[in-house]
Amino acid sequence: xxxxxxxxxxxxGAGPVGLFAVFELGLFDMKCHLVDILDRPGGQCTELYxxxxxxxxxxxPSILAQDLVDKLLEQIxxxxxxxxxxxxxxxxxxLEDGRFRLSTDDQEVIEAKVVVIAxxxxxxxxxxxxxxxxxxxxxxxxxxxxxxxEAFRGEDVLIVGGGDSALDWTLNLQPLARSLxxxxxxxxxxxxxDSVNKMYALQEMKKLDFEVGQVTALKxxxxxxxxxxxxxxxxxxxxxxxRLLPFFGLTMKLGPxxxxxxxxxxxxxxxxxxxxxxxxPGIFAIGDINWYPGKLKLILSGFHEAALMAQAAKRIxxxxxxxxxxxxxxxxxxxxxxxxx
Amino acid sequence: MTKLTYIAFDGTRxxxxxxxxxxVMENAIRNDVPGIDAECGGACACATCxxxxxxxxxxxxxxxxxxxxxxxxxxxxVRPNSRLSCQIKVRPELDGLTVSVPERQG
Ligand SMILES: Cc1cc2nc3c(=O)[nH]c(=O)nc-3n(C[C@H](O)[C@H](O)[C@H](O)COP(=O)(O)OP(=O)(O)OC[C@H]3O[C@@H](n4cnc5c(N)ncnc54)[C@H](O)[C@@H]3O)c2cc1C
Ligand code: FES
Numbered sequence: 252x253x254x255x256x257x258x259x260x261x262x263x264g265a266g267p268v269g270l271f272a273v274f275e276l277g278l279f280d281m282k283c284h285l286v287d288i289l290d291r292p293g294g295q296c297t298e299l300y301x302x303x304x305x306x307x308x309x310x311x312p313s314i315l316a317q318d319l320v321d322k323l324l325e326q327i328x329x330x331x332x333x334x335x336x337x338x339x340x341x342x343x344x345x346l347e348d349g350r351f352r353l354s355t356d357d358q359e360v361i362e363a364k365v366v367v368i369a370x371x372x373x374x375x376x377x378x379x380x381x382x383x384x385x386x387x388x389x390x391x392x393x394x395x396x397x398x399x400x401e402a403f404r405g406e407d408v409l410i411v412g413g414g415d416s417a418l419d420w421t422l423n424l425q426p427l428a429r430s431l432x433x434x435x436x437x438x439x440x441x442x443x444x445d446s447v448n449k450m451y452a453l454q455e456m457k458k459l460d461f462e463v464g465q466v467t468a469l470k471x472x473x474x475x476x477x478x479x480x481x482x483x484x485x486x487x488x489x490x491x492x493x494r495l496l497p498f499f500g501l502t503m504k505l506g507p508x509x510x511x512x513x514x515x516x517x518x519x520x521x522x523x524x525x526x527x528x529x530x531x532p533g534i535f536a537i538g539d540i541n542w543y544p545g546k547l548k549l550i551l552s553g554f555h556e557a558a559l560m561a562q563a564a565k566r567i568x569x570x571x572x573x574x575x576x577x578x579x580x581x582x583x584x585x586x587x588x589x590x591x592x
Numbered sequence: 593m594t595k596l597t598y599i600a601f602d603g604t605r606x607x608x609x610x611x612x613x614x615x616v617m618e619n620a621i622r623n624d625v626p627g628i629d630a631e632c633g634g635a636c637a638c639a640t641c642x643x644x645x646x647x648x649x650x651x652x653x654x655x656x657x658x659x660x661x662x663x664x665x666x667x668x669x670v671r672p673n674s675r676l677s678c679q680i681k682v683r684p685e686l687d688g689l690t691v692s693v694p695e696r697q698g
Contacts, residue, residue, distance in 0.1 A: 298637075299632055299633075299635045299637045300633075300635045300637075303635070378666065378698065380668075381668035381669075381696055381698055412665070413665055414665075435665070436664070436665055436670055437661070437665075439661070441662050441665070465669065465670065467669075499665075499666050499698075500639075500665075500666045502698075
């Protein structure tokens, strides 16, 4: 376990809104630490549409999504934010002195006076394949990741997918499993060619089966899987299996934050429109993740929310200190912080 | 204007006038065709704008590019005439194109 990271404000999500929050909080001398499940900043702009122009950022008639992220990183540079990438925020507890202790899925611990949820569409999580009744088999026979390889020893394993996870686990579990079948919609794979070649070699040696097709139905009882129906170009086949590992990509889900006792509406975090605070004092939510009457999922709106949130956060971080409204154009105090005066 | 027809899963027909250069997904959203979610807004990143192109039109519409093929792996009940509607740009040759909406999007 690493040392505890101490900061004024922890920001969950390094999308455009989380990044701009560093600026607004920085103007009020609050130190920020950002956590993101991805391996780089930028959120949706970087992951989904880096090369597309955005036309509704004030004063930018057109700006590429990645350029916007790069400009934001430049703008917050003076405040020297720190980052934890590849980490998902999982747990939260409130300490006796009112501060929050957050933990990541990697056991990293962060202590902060204020928590800002800027988690956008949520964290990327494995997608459940659209097979009717699959829920009934989950965690008993159907798994979306391999935590312990031993759980697959001596089992009839069915793996579905054509990406790296599907192929890697095909190769890793084949020696343990009683039988292994890989099912993919088409004979072309997204996975590394080397893994694909190894898979075909094992198929030659009759050590595994590869079927082209899609799983359309599951059979079994009380969570215990017995077989899966695979619909392929030559009709349907029934594949006996006791374990199913579907790799259907990622989808965005609110994730662990949904268990924090915050008021939610359709998987979004409900906030007020004065401070953008959640129903738990000291925890704010800005950007695509929040909901209030009239909410628009726009970058512009997220920036506005960040500015108002920062005023309220300051009162928690430095109680009793007067929060003075100032312009960056004319305040030498603010300009010093920005390193321009 | 190019005429497009969408057949919803329940069989309801939607005839729409689409402007060239827009995508088949955008016109579905604009005309409230049920069953097209388009969660990623057309970035070819979600596979929730999946449609079946009428067999008579598959040649004119053409084949998906590699990135779209990869994304189609995540769609439900993919068939040889499956396409992601955000990747089909409306053009004059598509006048009269019919696409149908699958039972569900992922
Ligand atoms: C194709 C497309 C086009 C768009 N065009 C426009 C446009 O023209 N104008 C406009 O204003 N908006 C547009 N948007 C919307 C805009 O991108 C979003 O409003 C914006 O990205 C929201 O920013 P955010 O910082 O709130 O969230 P996001 O960008 O979603 O970032 C959230 C980050 O939080 C991380 N995260 C979530 N949960 C956790 C957790 N538990 N632990 C750690 N990290 C976590 C995620 O990994 C992600 O990186 C578009 C969106 C799309 C998809
Ligand atoms: S809208 Fe997401 S892939 Fe088409």
